[in-house]
Amino acid sequence: MINETYKAMLNGKSIIRELSEYATARGKEIGYENVFDYSLGNPSVPCPKEFTEELISMLKKADPMTIHGYSPSLGIESVRKAIAESLNQRFGMEYEVKHIFMTSGAAGALAHALRCVTKPEDEVLTFAPFFPEYEHYVGGAKAVLKVVPANTETFQINFAAFEEMLTEKVTAVLINTPNNPSGIVYTKETIQRLANIMKERQKKFGHDIFLISDEPYREIVFTGEKAPYVSQFYKNSISAYSYSKSLSLPGERIGYLAVNPKCTDADKIALMCGQISRGIGHNCPPSSIQLAVAKVLDKTSDLSVYEKNRDLLYQALVEIGFSVVKPGGTFYIFPKALEEDAKAFCRKAKEYDLILVPADGFGCPGYFRMAYCIDTDKVKRSIPILKQFAREVYGVSVC
Amino acid sequence: MINETYKAMLNGKSIIRELSEYATARGKEIGYENVFDYSLGNPSVPCPKEFTEELISMLKKADPMTIHGYSPSLGIESVRKAIAESLNQRFGMEYEVKHIFMTSGAAGALAHALRCVTKPEDEVLTFAPFFPEYEHYVGGAKAVLKVVPANTETFQINFAAFEEMLTEKVTAVLINTPNNPSGIVYTKETIQRLANIMKERQKKFGHDIFLISDEPYREIVFTGEKAPYVSQFYKNSISAYSYSKSLSLPGERIGYLAVNPKCTDADKIALMCGQISRGIGHNCPPSSIQLAVAKVLDKTSDLSVYEKNRDLLYQALVEIGFSVVKPGGTFYIFPKALEEDAKAFCRKAKEYDLILVPADGFGCPGYFRMAYCIDTDKVKRSIPILKQFAREVYGVSVC
Numbered sequence: 001m002i003n004e005t006y007k008a009m010l011n012g013k014s015i016i017r018e019l020s021e022y023a024t025a026r027g028k029e030i031g032y033e034n035v036f037d038y039s040l041g042n043p044s045v046p047c048p049k050e051f052t053e054e055l056i057s058m059l060k061k062a063d064p065m066t067i068h069g070y071s072p073s074l075g076i077e078s079v080r081k082a083i084a085e086s087l088n089q090r091f092g093m094e095y096e097v098k099h100i101f102m103t104s105g106a107a108g109a110l111a112h113a114l115r116c117v118t119k120p121e122d123e124v125l126t127f128a129p130f131f132p133e134y135e136h137y138v139g140g141a142k143a144v145l146k147v148v149p150a151n152t153e154t155f156q157i158n159f160a161a162f163e164e165m166l167t168e169k170v171t172a173v174l175i176n177t178p179n180n181p182s183g184i185v186y187t188k189e190t191i192q193r194l195a196n197i198m199k200e201r202q203k204k205f206g207h208d209i210f211l212i213s214d215e216p217y218r219e220i221v222f223t224g225e226k227a228p229y230v231s232q233f234y235k236n237s238i239s240a241y242s243y244s245k246s247l248s249l250p251g252e253r254i255g256y257l258a259v260n261p262k263c264t265d266a267d268k269i270a271l272m273c274g275q276i277s278r279g280i281g282h283n284c285p286p287s288s289i290q291l292a293v294a295k296v297l298d299k300t301s302d303l304s305v306y307e308k309n310r311d312l313l314y315q316a317l318v319e320i321g322f323s324v325v326k327p328g329g330t331f332y333i334f335p336k337a338l339e340e341d342a343k344a345f346c347r348k349a350k351e352y353d354l355i356l357v358p359a360d361g362f363g364c365p366g367y368f369r370m371a372y373c374i375d376t377d378k379v380k381r382s383i384p385i386l387k388q389f390a391r392e393v394y395g396v397s398v399c
Numbered sequence: 400m401i402n403e404t405y406k407a408m409l410n411g412k413s414i415i416r417e418l419s420e421y422a423t424a425r426g427k428e429i430g431y432e433n434v435f436d437y438s439l440g441n442p443s444v445p446c447p448k449e450f451t452e453e454l455i456s457m458l459k460k461a462d463p464m465t466i467h468g469y470s471p472s473l474g475i476e477s478v479r480k481a482i483a484e485s486l487n488q489r490f491g492m493e494y495e496v497k498h499i500f501m502t503s504g505a506a507g508a509l510a511h512a513l514r515c516v517t518k519p520e521d522e523v524l525t526f527a528p529f530f531p532e533y534e535h536y537v538g539g540a541k542a543v544l545k546v547v548p549a550n551t552e553t554f555q556i557n558f559a560a561f562e563e564m565l566t567e568k569v570t571a572v573l574i575n576t577p578n579n580p581s582g583i584v585y586t587k588e589t590i591q592r593l594a595n596i597m598k599e600r601q602k603k604f605g606h607d608i609f610l611i612s613d614e615p616y617r618e619i620v621f622t623g624e625k626a627p628y629v630s631q632f633y634k635n636s637i638s639a640y641s642y643s644k645s646l647s648l649p650g651e652r653i654g655y656l657a658v659n660p661k662c663t664d665a666d667k668i669a670l671m672c673g674q675i676s677r678g679i680g681h682n683c684p685p686s687s688i689q690l691a692v693a694k695v696l697d698k699t700s701d702l703s704v705y706e707k708n709r710d711l712l713y714q715a716l717v718e719i720g721f722s723v724v725k726p727g728g729t730f731y732i733f734p735k736a737l738e739e740d741a742k743a744f745c746r747k748a749k750e751y752d753l754i755l756v757p758a759d760g761f762g763c764p765g766y767f768r769m770a771y772c773i774d775t776d777k778v779k780r781s782i783p784i785l786k787q788f789a790r791e792v793y794g795v796s797v798c
Contacts, residue, residue: 002607002663002667003515003518006671006674040469042464044464046462052458052459056455059455063445064446064451065443065444068446068647068649070439104503107681108680108681111679111680115405116405117401117402118402119403136678139678140677140678140679208401248464248467251466251687252467252686253684254685265406268401269401272401272402272405272406272409278532279538279539280507280539280679281504281507281511281536282503282506282510282652282679282681284652285685286684286688288650288651
């Protein structure tokens with residue numbers, strides 16, 4: 001008599017995780033250095049040494065009961081304050097402590113934000129290509145995720161489709177820029193136009209439509225690009241941030257939700273999150289990690305390797321003849337497969353120990369994702385293999 | 400248009416937290432050392448030094464990408480294995496890795512376990528006095544919590560009431576021994592009798608009834624007492640454990656759920672928890688803390704102070720004339736108030752800077768809880784004040 005709903009979910013394994021597990025197993029056979037594992041978005045550069053130093057120093061000197069003691073359910077006040085101040089300084093916002101809620105990464109932030117601003121049966125719009133876990137976060141809030149088809153020319157927003165789908169049922173729009181899986185950074189024009197349409201519809205429908213901005217890749221933006229701060233453009237907005245990528249701490253499960261001080265019920269949302277977390281049984285991220293992160297808010301890992309990898313891969317993919325939009329950030333690239341069925345394409349690539357993720361689950365069939373958060377040396381070694389694969393399987397001749 | 404359900408919850412603040420906040424504020428006026436703050440169950444002894452040493456050593460020597468990298472969503476395999484082996488050795492169980500799911504403390508374990516073994520509208524029984532957050536964990540699973548009235552003679556189980564309430568609608572029974580707030584440890588006889596009744600009803604109703612055992616105080620058991628391991632007595636059982644109390648790490652949010660290998664669908668429950676955590680947005684406890692805890696599984700903080708405090712307080716309370724059952728573990732004691740209305744009683748105690756928690760929220764009106772996880776010196780200094788309060792307000796004369 002265990003719960004049948006959750007039992008049924010056991011069949012819905014993540015394709016990313018399956019491929020990553022395959023890569024690990026294959027690595028045991030042929031040496032992991034020979035598996036070109038582009039499956040998982042797991043940072044490949046260490047956390048900043050300042051983070052480690054701060055944490056060690058705290059463990060050595062501070063009172064253990066302070067650093068390991070209960071955190072208030074909204075997060076440690078000094079940490080929330082430091083985050084608010086850092087965001088204000090960088091993005092000209094006016095966050096106060098009460099607008100910041102500490103979370104278990106961006107995942108926790110999104111799951112809480114969605115519960116706050118939707119009710120069961122509401123529609124939530126997101127844009128293809130999108131991170132497949134959104135289905136679960138939106139499902140957890142009992143709302144319904146609707147996916148606006150991709151603009152595959154640029155991977156900016158397909159506004160025609162968006163305007164059509166932004167009906168009265170929609171109470172939240174969920175965006176992710178810089179984007180997983182496309183690597184694209186939404187331009188200022190894109191965000192402004194999105195905001196204008198949403199404002200107009202709010203007025204027309206007479207109800208709030210919240211913009212939830214998933215921003216774990218905010219700091220991974222390449223030369224010449226700039227990622228606008230989404231909440232500057234729209235009042236009813238909530239930012240969901242994670243230190244997983246910028247500080248290379250994905251296992252520590254730390255991030256936050258920042259409520260736009262100008263949104264409806266701005267003073268209540270973080271408090272509501274505190275209440276929501278009670279039923280979930282997860283009260284807040286680890287206390288010692290909160291305290292250590294607060295000391296290095298303006299640091300990042302050395303993220304330059306991702307730009308180097310982007311350059312190498314983009315050039316190679318174009319050379320081979322892939323249709324691909326140049327990523328402006330993240331550590332993903334999102335080419336069109338060399339046959340219509342991206343699953344078949346990725347299956348064939350696997351024979352060459354190239355682990356690529358078909359994008360059907362990202363709402364963009366026919367494309368695939370490469371997570372290039374791997375050693376640059378491996379990226380380099382993968383390029384001849386990519387070329388060989390394209391030549392032998394698809395007859396693409398490259399020099 | 401924010402979610403009205405969660406908004407309404409903002410009025411339901413925890414009385415414990417309110418009193419704790421009052422104590423902190425009052426401490427700023429008169430010095431916290433003068434506030435006899437018995438409100439919060441926050442450990443007052445540091446974590447074992449071995450924990451700190453292991454964590455520092457790991458931070459210094461190990462690859463940051465390993466210690467801070469993504470943990471699998473069920474927890475780090477080596478950690479789960481170490482926990483299974485430790486439990487097997489200590490309690491003669493046969494747990495394997497697949498039965499252990501790492502959680503954000505016992506709260507996370509309970510929230511996941513309840514979702515696994517109930518469906519919406521099912522009834523979950525628990526026993527007064529009980530930890531008020533159970534309402535939220537059960538509510539999160541959309542099941543209905545029913546509270547079996549207390550046996551105030553001994554704070555063991557009121558079996559007459561239990562047998563009456565254990566109807567066909569019940570799919571889970573939630574127990575907590577050693578108990579918060581009573582401090583009582585269920586005897587072997589109590590657990591055996593509980594198990595026998597549940598077995599008989601499973602047969603009668605033709606469906607599983609799961610026993611969920613909340614065990615954060617398992618290691619805090621005083622001289623002469625023994626806390627039986629609940630899962631030895633009943634097959635359809637799940638243990639929910641936390642390192643918050645035994646290792647004094649409440650802020651680090653780490654615990655686990657251990658599925659009885661003999662229960663229905665024993666191989667599926669941890670996997671289901673992994674699926675459930677996707678919608679919640681909380682995948683697993685912090686990676687570095689998982690790894691460090693695994694190194695000190697058989698250590699505890701120096702818990703002897705709690706027994707010392709128990710002795711002092713129990714003796715004083717009996718001397719004053721309180722009706723009180725002697726706690727066998729935890730760091731709580733649960734006397735009957737000196738007037739019928741425990742809220743009024745605690746309000747009056749506050750005038751003496753004695754911060755006591757009325758037990759209405761614990762399902763036991765007329766009683767109050769004292770969390771004596773505080774300095775022994777403060778416990779000693781509080782005793783004359785307790786006596787003065789009882790004398791001046793209730794005319795109780797004590798030497």
